[in-house]
Amino acid sequence: MRSIIREHLRVFVCISNWLVLGRPKSFTLNFRQPHSAAQRAMLSSLEQSLRLWYRLASGHSSGLERAYGKFTHLHDHLSRLETATSQVRSHLDPYGRSSFSSSKEKPDEGPSGASSGKPVMCKASQASTALQVEPDRLVFEHPPSFHAEGYIADPLLKSGFLNPAHLRAPKEDWPKVRPARVMCSRDRLLALFKKWDNVGSFSIIPVSESEVKYRCGLFAVYKNEEKDRQILNPIPENGRAIPVNGSTTSLAHGTLLCGLYLPPHEELVISADDLEDFYHSYVVPQAHAARNHIHGVFESSVFEGWNCWDSKFVGKMVVGCFNTLAMGTSFAVEVAQHSHTTLLQREGCLIPTEQVKYRSPLPRGPVYQLLCIDDFCVLQRLPKELCQSVGPHRAIRLGFVLPRRRL
Amino acid sequence: MRGSQFGTVLGSEIDGKRGLINAPRIRTLTLCQLTLSVVRLGWATRKLLESMVGCWIFVLLFRRPLFALISELFHEGSQSKEDEAFQLSVGAKQELLLLVGFAGFVSTNLRAAPSDRLFASDASLQGAGLCSSVISRFATLELCRVAEQRGYYTRVDTSTLGAFDARTGGIFKDPDFSIPKVLHEGYLWDFCEVFRGSGILSHCHREAGLRVHQGFELQTGSTGNILECSTMLRIVGLICRRVIRCFHVAPVCCTFGTLRKPRL
Numbered sequence: 001m002r003s004i005i006r007e008h009l010r011v012f013v014c015i016s017n018w019l020v021l022g023r024p025k026s027f028t029l030n031f032r033q034p035h036s037a038a039q040r041a042m043l044s045s046l047e048q049s050l051r052l053w054y055r056l057a058s059g060h061s062s063g064l065e066r067a068y069g070k071f072t073h074l075h076d077h078l079s080r081l082e083t084a085t086s087q088v089r090s091h092l093d094p095y096g097r098s099s100f101s102s103s104k105e106k107p108d109e110g111p112s113g114a115s116s117g118k119p120v121m122c123k124a125s126q127a128s129t130a131l132q133v134e135p136d137r138l139v140f141e142h143p144p145s146f147h148a149e150g151y152i153a154d155p156l157l158k159s160g161f162l163n164p165a166h167l168r169a170p171k172e173d174w175p176k177v178r179p180a181r182v183m184c185s186r187d188r189l190l191a192l193f194k195k196w197d198n199v200g201s202f203s204i205i206p207v208s209e210s211e212v213k214y215r216c217g218l219f220a221v222y223k224n225e226e227k228d229r230q231i232l233n234p235i236p237e238n239g240r241a242i243p244v245n246g247s248t249t250s251l252a253h254g255t256l257l258c259g260l261y262l263p264p265h266e267e268l269v270i271s272a273d274d275l276e277d278f279y280h281s282y283v284v285p286q287a288h289a290a291r292n293h294i295h296g297v298f299e300s301s302v303f304e305g306w307n308c309w310d311s312k313f314v315g316k317m318v319v320g321c322f323n324t325l326a327m328g329t330s331f332a333v334e335v336a337q338h339s340h341t342t343l344l345q346r347e348g349c350l351i352p353t354e355q356v357k358y359r360s361p362l363p364r365g366p367v368y369q370l371l372c373i374d375d376f377c378v379l380q381r382l383p384k385e386l387c388q389s390v391g392p393h394r395a396i397r398l399g400f401v402l403p404r405r406r407l
Numbered sequence: 408m409r410g411s412q413f414g415t416v417l418g419s420e421i422d423g424k425r426g427l428i429n430a431p432r433i434r435t436l437t438l439c440q441l442t443l444s445v446v447r448l449g450w451a452t453r454k455l456l457e458s459m460v461g462c463w464i465f466v467l468l469f470r471r472p473l474f475a476l477i478s479e480l481f482h483e484g485s486q487s488k489e490d491e492a493f494q495l496s497v498g499a500k501q502e503l504l505l506l507v508g509f510a511g512f513v514s515t516n517l518r519a520a521p522s523d524r525l526f527a528s529d530a531s532l533q534g535a536g537l538c539s540s541v542i543s544r545f546a547t548l549e550l551c552r553v554a555e556q557r558g559y560y561t562r563v564d565t566s567t568l569g570a571f572d573a574r575t576g577g578i579f580k581d582p583d584f585s586i587p588k589v590l591h592e593g594y595l596w597d598f599c600e601v602f603r604g605s606g607i608l609s610h611c612h613r614e615a616g617l618r619v620h621q622g623f624e625l626q627t628g629s630t631g632n633i634l635e636c637s638t639m640l641r642i643v644g645l646i647c648r649r650v651i652r653c654f655h656v657a658p659v660c661c662t663f664g665t666l667r668k669p670r671l
Contacts, residue, residue: 008508011508012509012511012512015505015508049511049512050512053511054436057432057433057435057436067431067434067462071441073458075441077454077455081448081450081452253417253418254419255419255468255469257421258428258517260517261521261548262517262518263518267423267424267426268424268426269410269411270411270414270416270421271409273408362552370416370417372417375416379421
């Protein structure tokens, strides 16, 4: 590890010199002076930073969390590109070493147009990070129980939440519809419906009440080793809805904290909450659930005995609906951020003068609160002695009763 | 997470003891490995490169000045189709390598002391101006805190004509486009005495080469009597116009007793 760090440091110093010299194409070293004391101190500091970086950067792939899916996708794309280049190389140099390795590759894995003189096309195995829906990798453990309408202060948003038809744009503004796709088989879709139904997040409507071209698709994105995240694809419905984004602008991100100043006599203590399955805890009215109608028409008898069953569906063809707030709905972020903000503010947990918001001045501190949909994070600057003497966990309790000092 | 001094929250890795904030290091290191693979290969598709640059932008948000490292990457492959493989230019490969080289230092040090100087500069291609002023650290922090949060695009004219205009003065030669003079009169005098007396102080300032106002003296009559409304307003006017650098006010050297006539 030490040699890697040294090598990285050497490269860093080289590229820094190269940049300072104006990116020269060639460079002649005429003389070499010994390092000054300041240079030695700087190199030592840089080496220390690198050592820390390498120490904390190592870990299992599970540490990548949500980035794992994206990086895997990048890696796949890169692998296919490598295959493409090696095939091109083998065509150019049939007696070269690369031809032996490329000959072992399966023909269907190769790039299109590699030998025809056309541009080399290298399509990834899948178009995006969207994954097939695997019901076993989706977790629905709790029934929707949060009645958000009591915490939505914006009348338009509240009206749209209760009945999304109120957020619909004039008909002449509706864009041309491209049908959404459910990324799983019919059997798996039914298995997923059953999962939803077990927690009361599923309802059915007669097929006559669901316009085919506005039905929703369904896909998943990688969350961690065990779970995926379910995303509804209501692009056709979203296309004819007016945008509502008042609270969305208050979303906080960690980079906003880069403006924070931590004096030498203080340390930062962090507390954070990440609510599980936040969106799926919202109770939505039937009119809202009907917007989440999924492609796939079934005989109503399939759902007989399910929680969603009602005798009025006997003998009818039906479509399934996701009966809670769906990730993918155009105003879902707005509803979630708005209602969570209102709830926390009413309970005195989120103080506007301490909230870190995008495109707003950073609070003076010493308490900083960040809310990003379901993630609520509180940071506090506390005296170093307090953290060291009683530990950060207890210091944060004492810190709240200390007078809130200004910088 | 409760009362922790180290953790990953809202996409950032925070070290509350050292005062460091950066993108999760494990993700940055993985991104470095993927980036080096692309450089080694020398080929990419627009889709792959866009995705990779997108990841790097997230990492660089934690040390915004390092955005200066990338420029060509934003335009690389813009003529190619999304999935069409193209050979990376030397500049693009250099920029990818620079990102990998700097990756270990893409973090913000929250303990960095705020500067005690304020700098201002323009963004012209010719005759750039730069000035600075001493400022308190509290003021620096306040300025950083309330700084414009939302930037806007300012285009610098890099065309030949633009460069010519910048060199010769361009449209600013036209009186209609000339920069209007400041309404502020500036300092017309360096020194002014109220209750001048014999004016020794004014004389000394004049001797030193400073511009000295004639001052105000009771002996000269009503124009020197500050109890006169017109005189007082004249002094207030000079102060409000900020045309005098320094006032010296020395009340008369006599008794404030009630027997004095006229009374002070």
